[in-house]
Amino acid sequence: MEKRMTEQKLNKLLKTTNLYKEANRRYHELMKLKEDREQSLSKAPSGKIHIVKLGKKVQYYLRNQSSEKGGTYISKKETEKIKTYVQKAYDEKILKEINKELQTLRHLAKKPEGSTNRIRQTYSNNPAEIKAIINPIDVSDEDYIANWIDTPYEGKELSDQLPFYETKRKERVRSKSELNIANILEAYGIPYKYECPLTLSSGKLIYPDFTVLNVRERKVYYWEHRGMMDDREYANQAVFKMKQLRKSGICLGDNLIITEETSANPLGTDEIKCVIKQLLL
16 A cells, blocks of 8 residues: 655645746736837827926926937926826836846746646656655645545544434535535545544644645645524634634634524525635635
């Protein structure tokens, strides 16, 4: 049987990056701005504005030739003329800076297609026996998921007196809503662990409802479903638990997912799908 990496080793692998995706987005944004500024400059009048600062006052001069040392004085009453030439001067300067950044981004874009995947496959293409003796810097998504899923854990014990809900993975969960969450996660191919123990910074051991993995970002989320929010005592305990999580760096908007329901407002499958699409795919 193939020896799996520990969670500690998984955490030491190369972190995922959006560098190239962001560089591509930035490149196209700048290209659009470049075209816009070039079009604006093509319509601008000839000549350049020369600005003279005299203490807190400013004077404007129009130079028709770059070799001119003085220029024709522009009265401040000619606001539209001043505005036109100041904008032209700004566009020329900003266009130079845009072109410099575009050059850098073009160089970055020369990264060979799929090099990240090749780095990962350098390890993952090996037989299990070879993998067992390599200390990799990165692995394929398939290997990463397998290692993450196969890390053993002992979940929280379920009472036999609870209603019986069994997921498609043949796991027993505590409620119909948790059953729906588990089955929809499975349908979307999202790796998850049900009631996997987590030790908080205070030393307290808790069991989040679901520990889920965003494979693309290789980021772990903790999903708490609060199913009886119309029960005052339950709601108080849920809020207290969220405060404990926050103290351990597990925060809503970062790595914590919370869904809620009351008896009058049950959790819908569309809500579960929305959360998954926004945060886990």
